[in-house]
Every structure is written in structure tokens, then in C-alpha cells.
Amino acid sequence: MNKKELILDVAIDLFAKEGFEKTPVSAICERAGVSKGLVFHHFKNKNVLLRAIFIRTTEMIGNIGKPHEKVRDPKERLAALIEAILSSMSEHRKLYKFNLNVMLQPATREILSDLINERNSMLFDTTDDIFKRISEDNSKTLTHVFVSEINGIALNYLYFYDDFPLEEIRKQLINKYK
Template sequence: MMKKQLIMEKALELFAKQGFESTSIQQITEHCGISKGAFYLSFKSKDELILALIDYFMQQITSDIDYAVKNSKNENLLYIFYSELFHSLQKHVNFAKLLVKEQTQSFNDELFLKMRYYDCLTDRSISHLVDRLYGKEIEPLKYDLVFTIKGFINSYLSLFLFNHIPLDLDLLSKSLVDKTNLLAKHSSIPFFSKELKQILTESLDHELSKEELIELITQEIVEIEESVEKESLILLKQELLQPSFNPVIIRGLIENIRNHPHCKWISYLLRKHYHF
């Protein structure tokens, strides 16, 4: 296991018991069985570790949902979106509980900006989903539906966070598909003005540059051990620097790295870069 991954997993165990603020770096290093020097080789501070944890879990969820949706046919698209989302949330529910608790107790600007970034990614994904499902017919109500879908997600998320009851995620997903389709077909009064739409669109338009993507891949190549994923990353970096592969090969290389926990985010960004 990579040292950074070990630190994150062990730190999460302590954070879940004690919270972010009450857990010291000394406690983390003792729980990991490493020195403080080894900790600081991986993370500059506890705050950096916390942000890395947020990145890790949010990137896992975002990339899994994106892949499932983009590889689904339109007739099952909405169900797959809800199902994949709630299964991912259920899988990471302990971290989600911790994050909600800490957000209510902290006014950390970096934490706020980090969550805002992933919130914008969620808006963008749902916006593309609505485009695929309903097309131009729903254009005046598009952003109202985007925020309604987010509202459904946030409302039902409370069942995961505050209740200890078994949930039928298949039934939940089907129920939300039914509700979403009813709103899409029968809503008639939009809330979003032209100005509000413009502001929202601008917040969703930022894309990682090719240079930023190359830098991210370079960092990951250094950190992961020799493997098919590492070889694929090297080839993908070369392709970004000097394009020569056809789309089939590029897709195959991205597929090679998709299930590696430290490459999921890169596979997500590469799919967006190549419009796969």
C-alpha cells in the first residue's frame, strides 16, 4: 500500500472517532506506525491531509457516476444515475457523515471552496444528463430541473446520514425516476431567469487545461508502483504531448486505469478531455 494511502485510511479511522479538530498529527503518526518526518513527506499539514481525503472520496464518487452514465443507453440513463449515486454514497457513508458534521462546525475557506468545486461538477453532470434525456424540449426549465434533481438527492441523502434503516436503493431510484419525469413533462413555470442561467453556465464552464492534466498525470506516474496502470499513464501522457494514437487505443488506455483507486480521477478528466 502506498504511504499516502495508508496515512489517509488510518487518519480517517481517527477522524471518525474524534473529529478533525481533536485529532493531532502525533496521534495519526502513532496510529500509522510512522514518524512525523514520514508524514510530512506526504502531507504538509493536517489541513492538506483533510483536503486530500475530500478529494479522494469525492473523486471516486464523481468518476464512478460519470462512467456509469456515459456508458448507459438513454432509456435507462436516469435510473442508472440515481442508482449509481446512491450506491456510491452508501459505500462512503461514514465519510459523508463525518464531512457533514465537520462542515457544520468549521468555517474553513479551503473546505468551503473544495466542496463548492465538487458541487459545480455535480451541476455540470446533471446538466448533461438533462440534455441527453429531454433535449431542447425542456430548455426553458432545464436549470430548474437540474436543481430539483439535486434537491431530491440532498433530501434522500438524509436517510443515509441520520437513520439506521435498510434502504431499497432499487425502489428509491425507480421512485425518483418517476418523480423527475413527471416534473420534466408537466412543469410550466421556470424560476431561472436569463441572467441566472448565464451566471450558472459560467460557473460550469471551467475545464482543466492540457498542461494541468499532464502535470497531474506526471505526479501520479511518480507515485504509483510498476503496473499496467503506470504503463498506461505513461502512454497517455505521451499522447497528450505528441498525439499519434487513434481513439480506440486511447479509450483502451483510459479503461486500463479506470478501476485503480488513484487513477479514477485522471480517467474521468481524460474522458472529458477527449469527449468520450
Template sequence: MNKKELILRTATSLFSENGFENTSMNQICNAANVSKGLVYHHFDSKNEILVEIFRNTTEQMKNISSLSSNESPSDQLLTIIENFFSQLEKDVVTLRLNLNVMFQPSTREFLKAQIEERSSLLYGSVKKIFDQIDQEKSNALSFMFIAELDGIALSFLSIFEDYPLLEIKDQLVSKYQSL
């Protein structure tokens, strides 16, 4: 792992644990065991670090939602569901941070472009699938599907301690495999 990745990973952890507003550049430097000069060589500000973390997560989402057009619409949805749950299980800290900063007015403002890009990406991918299933209802079906995933992420990452993630996944797969 290079120093920039180390800084991002450390900042992600600290932002997730302490909150963005409560984490200083000094804390990031100390936890990563790097100098302030090195951090500022890679990033102009703490805000820029957060934007980079958010961009990286969006890139991961692009990979999750890149689908084979040879698959049936149902299989494409199942692939999204599989990738979504896999990401939830393996990257809790980053996803929890992303969720938190999207709801904070101060961070939401300077992440506005990245949030819009991510939302547009997700909606566009899902809408293409639902256009194949029911063009007339694809808009509503797309937003409903995204809302289900968002609700699952919110519940798992920040509300329920013993969230039955695998059972929820099984129910969602069952619901969408018969389309």
C-alpha cells in the same frame, strides 16, 4: 496499500469518529503506526490531509457522474442514481466525514475551493441531462434532483438509524425511469 494511502484511510476513520477538530496528528500517527516524519513527508498539515481526502472523494464523484452520451437522458439519470446509492452503501465513513466537514465553519472555509469544484461538477453533469429533457426548466430540475440526492445522503448518513435506503432508491428509480 502504500503509506500515504494508509495515512489517508486512518485519518478518514479518525476524523469521522472523533471529528476533525478533535483528532491530532499524533493520533493519526499512532493509529496508522507511522512516524510523524512520514506523515509530514506526505502532508504539510492536518488541513492538507483533509483536503486530500475531500479531493479523493471528488474524484470518485467524477467517475460516478461520467456517463455515456449514447444513453437516453432517463438512462443517464438512472446511472447516476445507481452509482450514488452504490457509493452510499460502500463508503459510509468517508461520505459521513465529507458531510460533516462541509457543515463545519472552520473546515468549510479551507475546503471552499474543493466544495465549489464538486458542486460545479455535479451541477454541470446533471444540467446536461436535464437540458435534453426540458431546456426551459433544466436549471430548476437540476437543482431539485441534486437536492433529492443530498437529502437522501443527509438522512442516511446522519439522521435516521433505520433509513430504508433500498426502498428510497426504488422510488427514485421509478420516478426518473419514465422521463
């Protein structure tokens, strides 16, 4: 792992545990075993570091649905997307929790507002394309419902329940949209 990736990984961990505002760059440097100069060589300031983490996660999320884009049947494609989103959420739980946290905090939301809007548009457009193929008449409404369901699942899984039945929810959601 190169130093830039190490800095990103350490920052994700510390921001997730301590919060963005409560984590000084010096703590990142100490944990990563790098100088402040090296951190600032890669990232102009702590806000740029936060944006880099968010961009990295957005790229990961954007790649979730890529393998399933070639699935022709829209209901199968939606089922594959649900599988991919929930699997990724489970596999990268800490990263998703961190991302949800920074999107909901006013100070970090302001730093990331353009990136949050881009990510939301990406998810909405991908899902709307599927729902247009299922039902042209109300695709926007179905898309809003679906995105709200995914967001609600994420919130409950990541924050509210240690024993959240993600696997059962996945099955139920797929059945709902068959």
C-alpha cells in the same frame, strides 16, 4: 498499501470518529505506526491532509457517473446516475458521512471551500446536462430539485435513520424521473 494511503485511511477513520479539530496528528501517527516526519513529508500540515482526503473522495464521486456517460437516452442515464450515487453512498457510507460532516462544519468548510464549490459544480453540471436533454426549458430548476433530493437523501441516510429505506427510495426516485 503504501504509507501515504495508510495515513489517509487512518486519518479518515479518526476524523470521522473524533472530528477533524479533535484529532491530533500524533493520534494519526500512533494508529498508522508512522512518524510525524513521514506524515509531514506527505502532507505539509493537517489542513493539507484534510484537503487530500476531500480530493480523493471527489475523484471517487466524479468517477461514479463516468460509465453511464455513453448511455444515450437521458432518462436512462439519469436512472443509472441515481443507481450509481446511491450504491456508492451505501458502499462508502463512512466516507460519505465524514465528507458531509466536514462540508457542514464552519472551520473545515473554510479550509475546503474551493474544493466544495468544484464538487458542487461537477454534480450540477453533470445533472444539468442530462436535464437539458430531457427538458431544455427548465433544466436548471430540475437540476436544483434533483441535487437537493440527493443531498436530502444523503443527510437522512447518513445521519438521521438507522433503518433508512435506501433501496425503496432509489426505486421511487428512478420512477419519479422516468
